[in-house]
Amino acid sequence: MKTMREELEVELNGVENQISEQVIKVKTTKFIYNFLFGLCIAAPILLLIVQLSVTRSSLIWQPSNPELWKSIKDSFSTVIGAFGILAAITGMYGFKFRARQLDLQQLRVSKQTILTRLQYYLSQQQFLLADRKENFMLLVEHNKRVREHIQEIHKAILEAHDNVDIYKAKLFIYWPTIYDLMFPSNSEKKVVNLSLIAEKPLWPQKVDELKRWARGLNEKIIKQRGVLEASNELLRGLGFNAVSTQSEELSDEEYLVGYIASFLVIPLLFQKLGLIPNST
Numbered sequence: 001m002k003t004m005r006e007e008l009e010v011e012l013n014g015v016e017n018q019i020s021e022q023v024i025k026v027k028t029t030k031f032i033y034n035f036l037f038g039l040c041i042a043a044p045i046l047l048l049i050v051q052l053s054v055t056r057s058s059l060i061w062q063p064s065n066p067e068l069w070k071s072i073k074d075s076f077s078t079v080i081g082a083f084g085i086l087a088a089i090t091g092m093y094g095f096k097f098r099a100r101q102l103d104l105q106q107l108r109v110s111k112q113t114i115l116t117r118l119q120y121y122l123s124q125q126q127f128l129l130a131d132r133k134e135n136f137m138l139l140v141e142h143n144k145r146v147r148e149h150i151q152e153i154h155k156a157i158l159e160a161h162d163n164v165d166i167y168k169a170k171l172f173i174y175w176p177t178i179y180d181l182m183f184p185s186n187s188e189k190k191v192v193n194l195s196l197i198a199e200k201p202l203w204p205q206k207v208d209e210l211k212r213w214a215r216g217l218n219e220k221i222i223k224q225r226g227v228l229e230a231s232n233e234l235l236r237g238l239g240f241n242a243v244s245t246q247s248e249e250l251s252d253e254e255y256l257v258g259y260i261a262s263f264l265v266i267p268l269l270f271q272k273l274g275l276i277p278n279s280t
Helices: 004-058 066-070 077-159 175-182 204-215 225-238 253-263 265-273
Strands: none
Touching: 004 077, 077 175, 077 265
16 A cells, blocks of 8 residues: 555656646647747738739739729738638637646646645654654653662562572563553553553453462472463563473472562562552
8 A cells, every 4th residue: 555655756756747748738839839920920921022023013003092902902812811811820829829838837736736745744754753753762761760660669579578589580570561561551652651650450360360370389280391381371471581391490499489489479569560459
């Protein structure tokens, strides 16, 4: 599908081609008109000179004789007829020349209209580009502030526990997903929320599912890779990079305990961020 700019450029090229063709027609018509205009004057004069030279011996020059004046039309009918015919043809080409000039002017007006529309479209696109650039910079800055805010909250949650090392398992925040969960209305096109708290709770069902799953695990279930794969899928949806099911650390009981314990940090973090109610 063509963009508006492409459509206007195609339309402009079409008008420019029509103008080029019309200019040729105007020049041709003008040349013929000028030729006929000169011929309309020169031809009758030449015919008159020829007629006078041929019939001068029989001409009677008596300006005071009214009968001679009456016979001028009959005597010089060829000259007068030629002038009338050439004048009619010249007049016809004059109207044709004028009509083609008007057509050319209309095409040039159409070209100016298209150029105006194209210039307006380009200026509008430049404005939108500048707006998107400014909006993108605003989004990047807000993303940075949100990330720093989450890191502070995450650190505070970890430090609130006696055994911090257990909660420092390899479960990392995936920032783009967390940001999208907190601010679904923000995008590269438009940033509408610059808060550090989520717009509204979005995942109460999945968070409850995560809490029930984490509390009900035992050593036998922990060692089942199918359960880990299911947990990984759940974690990715909540914005966390999950552990690889092929990792050698899965055989490390301390690591697994930390891995599961870190799940319990997620609801606390989400409560602070406003993704789930504090009563959840």
